[in-house]
Amino acid sequence: xxxxxxxxxxxxxxxxxxxxxxxxxxxxxxxxxxxxxxxxxxxxxxxxxxxxxxxxxxxxxxxxxxxxxxxxxxxxxxxxxxxxxxxxxxxxxxxxxxxxxxxxxxxxxxxxxxxxxxxxxxxxxxxxxxxxxxxxxxxxxxxxxxxxxxxxxxxxxxxxxxxxxxxxxxxxxxxxxxxxxxxxxxxxxxxxxxxxxxxxxxxxxxxxxxxxxxxxxxxxxxxxxxxxxxxxxxxxxxxxxxxxxxxxxxxxxxxxxxxxxxxxxxxxxxxxxxxxxxxxxxxxxxxxxxxxxx
Amino acid sequence: xxxxxxxxxxxxxxxxxxxxxxxxxxxxxxxxxxxxxxxxxxxxxxxxxxxxxxxxxxxxxxxxxxxxxxxxxxxxxxxxxxxxxxxxxxxxxxxxxxxxxxxxxxxxxxxxxxxxxxxxxxxxxxxxxxxxxxxxxxxxxxxxxxxxxxxxxxxxxxxxxxxxxxxxxxxxxxxxxxxxxxxxxxxxxxxxxxxxxxxxxxxxxxxxxxxxxxxxxxxxxxxxxxxxxxxxxxxxxxxxxxxxxxxxxxxxxxxxxxxxxxxxxxxxxxxxxxxxxxxxxxxxxxxxxxxxxxxxxxxxxxxxxxxx
Numbered sequence: 393x394x395x396x397x398x399x400x401x402x403x404x405x406x407x408x409x410x411x412x413x414x415x416x417x418x419x420x421x422x423x424x425x426x427x428x429x430x431x432x433x434x435x436x437x438x439x440x441x442x443x444x445x446x447x448x449x450x451x452x453x454x455x456x457x458x459x460x461x462x463x464x465x466x467x468x469x470x471x472x473x474x475x476x477x478x479x480x481x482x483x484x485x486x487x488x489x490x491x492x493x494x495x496x497x498x499x500x501x502x503x504x505x506x507x508x509x510x511x512x513x514x515x516x517x518x519x520x521x522x523x524x525x526x527x528x529x530x531x532x533x534x535x536x537x538x539x540x541x542x543x544x545x546x547x548x549x550x551x552x553x554x555x556x557x558x559x560x561x562x563x564x565x566x567x568x569x570x571x572x573x574x575x576x577x578x579x580x581x582x583x584x585x586x587x588x589x590x591x592x593x594x595x596x597x598x599x600x601x602x603x604x605x606x607x608x609x610x611x612x613x614x615x616x617x618x619x620x621x622x623x624x625x626x627x628x629x630x631x632x633x634x635x636x637x638x639x640x641x642x643x644x645x646x647x648x649x650x651x652x653x654x655x656x657x658x659x660x661x662x663x664x665x666x667x668x669x670x671x672x673x674x675x676x677x678x679x680x681x682x683x684x685x686x
Numbered sequence: 687x688x689x690x691x692x693x694x695x696x697x698x699x700x701x702x703x704x705x706x707x708x709x710x711x712x713x714x715x716x717x718x719x720x721x722x723x724x725x726x727x728x729x730x731x732x733x734x735x736x737x738x739x740x741x742x743x744x745x746x747x748x749x750x751x752x753x754x755x756x757x758x759x760x761x762x763x764x765x766x767x768x769x770x771x772x773x774x775x776x777x778x779x780x781x782x783x784x785x786x787x788x789x790x791x792x793x794x795x796x797x798x799x800x801x802x803x804x805x806x807x808x809x810x811x812x813x814x815x816x817x818x819x820x821x822x823x824x825x826x827x828x829x830x831x832x833x834x835x836x837x838x839x840x841x842x843x844x845x846x847x848x849x850x851x852x853x854x855x856x857x858x859x860x861x862x863x864x865x866x867x868x869x870x871x872x873x874x875x876x877x878x879x880x881x882x883x884x885x886x887x888x889x890x891x892x893x894x895x896x897x898x899x900x901x902x903x904x905x906x907x908x909x910x911x912x913x914x915x916x917x918x919x920x921x922x923x924x925x926x927x928x929x930x931x932x933x934x935x936x937x938x939x940x941x942x943x944x945x946x947x948x949x950x951x952x953x954x955x956x957x958x959x960x961x962x963x964x965x966x967x968x969x970x971x972x973x974x975x976x977x978x979x980x981x982x983x984x985x986x987x988x989x990x991x992x993x994x
Contacts, residue, residue, distance in 0.1 A: 525708075528701050528972050532930035533948065533964045540952035540960055541713060617828045621934055624830045625949055640834055647834075648842045655838075658831050665826040 413674065420670035423663055431484040438477035439463055443632050446472035451650045467652040469643065479656045482636045486664065489546075489635065490615045493553025494608055497615075500554065501561025502604065508562065509569025510592055519562060526559040535618065539627040546629055549619070556618055557611040564607055568600040602679045609672035613665045620661050636661045691980050698976040705968045709961055710753055714746055763958040772962040776944060782852055783943030786936070787928055789858050790865040794924070798870045799916065802877020803909060806885060809878070817874065824871025829931050833864035833938045850940045857939075865935045869924055876919040880912035887911075914985055921978025925971050 413421070430437070446468070453460055454467040454475075461468065466476040508516040535552050542548045572578060573596065581595050620637025622628045628638055636657040643653035744752075756762060762773045805817035840847045840860065848857050884890065885908060893903045936945030944963060951959040 521704075524697075525701060525704050528926075528975060529705060529968045530926045530929040530971060532933055533967055536933065536948055536952040537709065537712060537960055537964050540955050540957070541715070613826065621828055621830055625934065625937055625953075627949075627952060637830075640830065644834060644837075647838055651838055651842070654834055658834055661831055662827055665828065669822070669826045 409678070412678070417670060417674045420667040420674075424667035424671055427483065427660075427664055427667065428487065430480055431487045434480040434484040438474075438480045439465070440474035440477045442473060442478040442481040442634070444473060448472070451646065453650070454652050466656045467650070469650070469653050470646055475653060475656050478634055478639060479636070479660055482634045482639050482657055483660055483664070485629065485633070486616060486619060486635045486637070486661075489549060489553060489619050489629075490612055492550045493556060493615045493619070494612050496550065496554025497557040497611065498561050498604065498608055501558035501563075502565050504558070505562035505565025506569060506592055506596070509566040509573070510588060510596070516566070520566070523559040523562050531556055532618070532621070535622055536627065539622060544627055544630050546633075549622070549628055552622070553615050553619055556615060560607055560611060561604065564603050565600055568603060569596055572596055572599050606672065606676045606679050609668065609675055613668040613672060616661070616664055616668065636664075687983065690983060694976050694979050698972055701972050702969055705972070706754070706757065706965055707750075709965055710750055711746075713957055713961055714749070762962045765956055765959045767954055767956045767959075772958045775959055776947065776963055776966055779942060779944045779947050782941060783932060783936070783945065785852070786858070786861055786865065786941060786943060787932065789862045790869065790928065790931075791920075791924075793862055793866045794869040794873055795920075797866070798873035799877050799909075801870075802874045802916075803881055803904070803912075805874065805878040806881035807904070809882065818878070821871040821874040824867045824874075827867065829864050829867055830934050830938060832867050833860065833935060836860050836864065837938075852941055861935050861939045861941055864938070865928070865931045868931060869927060872927060873916070873919065873924060876923075877912065877916050880915040880919075881908060883915075884908050884912045914982070918978055918982040921974050921981070925974045925978075929967050929971050 410418070410421070440463075449461045449464065449468050450472040451470055452464055452468040452472075455465045457467075464474050464476070466474075466479065469475055469478070504519050504522075508519040535556070538552050538555075539548060578591060578595055581591050586595070619628065619635065620640070623635045623637030624641035626638070626641055629635055631638070631642070634642075639657035640654050640661070643650070643657070646653050753763075760773070762771065764770060765772050765775055768775060801817050801820070805814045805821075808814045836847075837849055837860065841849045847860055848854070849860070851857055889911075890903060890907055893907045894900070898907075932943070933945035933948055935941070936943045937949040940946060944967060948960060948963045948967070951957075951963060
């Protein structure tokens, strides 16, 4: 006699995610996707070199206005550079920096949280004290200090963004680890002779992936805001390289005569933070069973 | 409860100490402050004088202890640029910052408490969704973007409001709104959640059963209880957010406060000013956090009992 187990056919994860989403979430997902594509393809689709200056076509307005110069759809800046091309490259750098920062935060915080949750004792106390300290001090202030001290290079910026959110991961991972290690299957793994590292990597880690993914998405939008704020203040990546934030910051001086220099990158920042935040909330609501029925 | 208060205060002191230590070593890790701050524009004579004054030829531990001793004696160092005590420089900036913070917090409370209550009462109707949508926008749009668009529209296009400084009441409008955006978003969410928690409580049902009018039930029994949570959130979360937002908004509007001072010190690399500024703002936030924590425990008998 053969026992047939009925396996319910499961649609791919992304498909079910799409099917369960509402209109706003669908729009956010599409915007997010196109922003990522625009950033990735920036070198191919940007009509001009983002750094190429042209003194005869300075401060030209976008398509549809007087003095519009053919091909420069979103106008030009004070050095005659194409605002559209600069925005696309700025978007690429902004997203790249945010991704790098969030990943570093995840690695640092995740490792420390895992360590604190498994080791307990003074190591846990020390790590949690550092977490409390990070929460207590407004991070923008520390970021100002670090950028002033170590200079505003790409590397320093990535480090700053990496330190910005580690404590959230550490807290989440530690809490999850403590919860999971109480469960019988961990005890079974330990009883069958599994070492600390083996248990951490093969039994604990796979079970905390989903809260980590949620936190990663939520923190991305915070990191985009932090990066563009610092760049806006002139403490981020230095010119002529531009992120969206620094384009807004430098464009501010020309706002009365050339507002398009500011509007294009500012609008992109809003699109990025909006879509990322909506996606983050959506993932969180899905991952949190208690919220799902509300 | 005394024990709990003592523990909170001890933790506060330790945090403050850790902040000072962190800031000090971060500053020294980046090399000699003289080279990075002043570069080549210094004669050999001045240089020797500065090294002597700041004790830069001694070991780092010696400098650290000297810095700690200085702080205890109320001596926080001299500005590299202005060559006068940083404490004086920061002190001059406190009042404008407090004014801006005060107006931003007032606007935040006035807007977000009613909005949060409304969002909780009508949480399943479009009103609730609209309020939460607004709160979402406040969260997602960075304050410098709000500020930039406001300046564009109200200062340059309509020519209604001034941009720079704090000369008149008109000067307060844009910085206050720019600072409040994210605070309103946060506090509206917290108020709504606190209200939702309270609305489900037994004493609300009892109040209604007594035949009290709904307005009194909501305001007196509901809001007053939710208010404790809201106020504690104000001290614990909003304080830090306000400190961060203050930096950006003051820099944008050239507001002569601490935030603007910090940004210009960071750009000019005036370490002593930056160091002391960061430490004092962090101090303020940490102390407000601790006091809120204690006030929360003292105000709520349930927690008072539980924490002994």
